[in-house]
Amino acid sequence: MPTATQFFGRPLERVSKRYEARFFGSLKTANATFKRTEAGRMAAVDAQVVRRLAASGSRITELLDLGVSSGTTTIELINALRQAGQLPRVTGTDRLIHANLVSLPWGCRALVEPGGHVLQYDVFGAPIRPWRRRLDYVTGMAALGNATNRLLGPHVTHAPAGTPVALVSPHLARMKNVTLIEDDVTRLNPGLIGRFDLIRAANLLNRHYFSAEEMAKAVANVRTYLRGPGAWLLVVRTHNAADHHGTLFRVAANGELEVVERYGAGSEVEDLFTASERSA
Ligand SMILES: C[S@@+](CC[C@H](N)C(=O)[O-])C[C@H]1O[C@@H](n2cnc3c(N)ncnc32)[C@H](O)[C@@H]1O
Structure with a gap:
């Protein structure tokens, strides 16, 4: 070390x-x-998400990666998107940068x-x-x-x-179109509201990290950061190397989140995102 x-x-x-x-x-x-973060750990999910975006003809102009840690997997997602012709502006957050x-x-x-x-x-x-x-x-x-x-x-x-x-990869810090900000997902950040076509929360929204109350706030905050109908949200957790459990959601015309795809058993907090905002 x-x-x-x-x-x-x-x-x-x-x-x-x-x-x-x-x-x-x-x-x-x-x-x-x-x-x-471990290099390559999200590669399989990145590939599936990129395929799904391509199949739906979605353009991603603003990407938000929450809890980037060192940003290794952020660089990999950016590269996977670039290979598919998507060149989004990227915002990476972490509680500690x-x-x-x-x-x-x-x-x-x-x-x-x-x-x-x-x-x-x-x-x-x-x-x-x-x-x-x-x-x-x-x-x-x-x-x-x-x-x-x-x-x-x-x-x-x-x-x-x-x-x-x-505290991020110097390779990520020097990439063009990448902004890194210190942000606590449990606190609403007005600067992020309504901006993003694709949000990823990988290995962040885990029930053991947050109390039920903090998790409810985090979920509500993340929902507001989506641009609107057609925007995508990936919530995923990795157990042991490449054993992914996640859900890819999309905002429907009525503003609710719909499940588009599941990886493994799906996200452990999927129900919190699909619960109607009115009942939340
Ligand atoms: C296990 S890493 C995940 C890294 C990357 N997303 C991945 O999956 O490879 C979890 C990261 O979440 C950050 N984190 C923890 N609590 C947070 C919070 N309340 N708001 C934002 N980030 C937080 C930690 O600092 C850490 O860098």
Whole structure:
């Protein structure tokens, strides 16, 4: 796993998908979700969605990808759409995009969320996770990690501002027609209302991430971001590598969402989207 200093200092042409996955896969955010995406994991669903769009003759001019994480799968969706002749403007969101790389005593550093949550320590060039895996108790990393938290943790709050960094693939950050914004899906964002022909929520609207109340808000918000009749919504969750369970919806003439296609068992929150807005 690279340190944040190594990752953000690496020339773009040397940042491979594998290198990105190793870096982002280790970052556990303040709301206990991971900045984790695996290259190629959505390829099968991307292909089916692109086929369906082509069959219906739909033009996608505005795409919204919610909870992009590092954006690896966003790049892949953009590429799948481009291969089918679709060149949408893309908005990618995530609850956490901006972080700071701060200097700590003894030449150490930390990658820190704006709220102060530490994503990674850099101890003399070695990356240390502030969170523990079960394996850490076997390898001895738990003791090292706990000592790092104890010694460096108290200094994080008083550290000077540091260097701002964007927690997304540098390849995505440099793509044309791509805007990345920090956005919490449970809070209505007026700037997104009524704009999008295609919205994807992949591995985001999972029941275990959100309380029932938060999920209801997220569902209501996402619905308002769709442009109107004919717009598409993909909600999908991946279990183990490529075991996808999702639903592709389309906005009908009366404004309700209709199920167009299911992948695996369909989305676990499909019923929340198809419930009539009037009864929601
Ligand atoms: C498992 S990743 C999904 C990445 C990508 N969509 C995929 O399927 O490969 C989940 C992402 O959702 C983000 N997230 C968690 N809670 C969120 C919220 N309330 N609003 C927006 N994004 C959120 C996390 O920061 C994380 O980057």
